Amino acid sequence: MQRTLRQNISLEGIGLHSGKPSKVTLAPAPVDSGIVFRRKTNGHIETCQASIRNLRPMELCTTIGSNGFQIQTTEHVLSALWGMHINNAYIDIDSEEVPAMDGSAAPFVEMIHAAGMVSQERPRTFLKIVKPLHVGDHRRGVSILPSTTSKITYSIDYDHTLIQQQTYEYEWSPKAFQDKIAEARTFAFSHEVEALWARGLGQGGSLDNTIVFSESGLLNDQGLRFPDECVRHKVLDLIGDLALLGVPVIGHVFADRSGHFLHNQLVQMILDNPDTWILVGAQHTKWAALSNGSLHGKKTPHPVALSANSAA
Numbered sequence: 001m002q003r004t005l006r007q008n009i010s011l012e013g014i015g016l017h018s019g020k021p022s023k024v025t026l027a028p029a030p031v032d033s034g035i036v037f038r039r040k041t042n043g044h045i046e047t048c049q050a051s052i053r054n055l056r057p058m059e060l061c062t063t064i065g066s067n068g069f070q071i072q073t074t075e076h077v078l079s080a081l082w083g084m085h086i087n088n089a090y091i092d093i094d095s096e097e098v099p100a101m102d103g104s105a106a107p108f109v110e111m112i113h114a115a116g117m118v119s120q121e122r123p124r125t126f127l128k129i130v131k132p133l134h135v136g137d138h139r140r141g142v143s144i145l146p147s148t149t150s151k152i153t154y155s156i157d158y159d160h161t162l163i164q165q166q167t168y169e170y171e172w173s174p175k176a177f178q179d180k181i182a183e184a185r186t187f188a189f190s191h192e193v194e195a196l197w198a199r200g201l202g203q204g205g206s207l208d209n210t211i212v213f214s215e216s217g218l219l220n221d222q223g224l225r226f227p228d229e230c231v232r233h234k235v236l237d238l239i240g241d242l243a244l245l246g247v248p249v250i251g252h253v254f255a256d257r258s259g260h261f262l263h264n265q266l267v268q269m270i271l272d273n274p275d276t277w278i279l280v281g282a283q284h285t286k287w288a289a290l291s292n293g294s295l296h297g298k299k300t301p302h303p304v305a306l307s308a309n310s311a312a
């Protein structure tokens with residue numbers, strides 16, 4: 001069944017890029033809502049669906065916007081909701097950036113547990129991949145292949161003694177997400193950090209919310225949470241970016257030295273190629289129109305765009 005939160009819960013911190021204070025409240029949402037950002041401005045509520053069609057070009061973080069407002073660095077809170085199998089939720093925010101917290105998704109997972117999760121009265125719809133898709137080139141890329149379950153295999157390769165080649169295999173489940181992925185933090189290299197600041201990015205970045213690698217070691221006193229924390233964080237980011245599909249995907253994603261740009265391209269390519277997937281469980285929802293073939297061959301709207309509670 002679809003899931004949402006039992007009650008509202010709030011958290012405050014600062015934005016990684018803006019450096020400004022930010023408060024988010026996660027709130028229950030009706031069936032088929034998907035994940036929707038909301039912000040109150042001058043007494044009225046602006047909304048923005050967490051959807052690839054609302055993606056805004058932005059370096060280093062996933063930014064979405066519509067109806068005149070945009071939210072930066074959405075990927076970690078989206079990853080927490082998607083990783084914990086929450087299909088429907090409102091994310092109320094009072095600023096332009098989701099707070100960085102400790103640079104991982106763990107604080108958002110704690111919020112979800114504190115709020116509680118409830119099953120709703122309608123089954124989930126899944127997007128099942130039936131033909132492979134690939135974006136990227138010979139150096140970096142991301143593919144999705146048909147599979148009976150939802151899996152991610154992520155590989156990275158950095159010329160740094162503490163990273164080098166790492167591969168992580170992830171099978172989707174709330175328990176695996178919570179135990180193995182949620183705590184992995186954002187990482188950066190010290191030579192990049194000053195360049196970021198010079199360009200006005202990373203203003204809220206610190207060793208409290210980012211792993212910073214120096215030329216031969218690590219600036220964080222506490223060390224790493226996992227020896228392969230970097231590749232686990234890449235899986236975390238990918239899960240957050242896949243949330244922009246609007247429905248959970250059944251397929252095996254292979255990512256090699258990838259990042260947000262390619263993740264987002266893959267999501268767009270999936271939606272642009274409806275002959276590569278079928279919707280499972282869609283007969284229960286307004287998404288049925290997508291799976292009966294009537295929209296094949298056309299640029300396919302985001303599945304959530306057809307739902308009754310779409311914010312679009």
Ligand SMILES: [Zn+2]
Nearest residue numbers: 075186233237
């Ligand atoms: Zn990240």
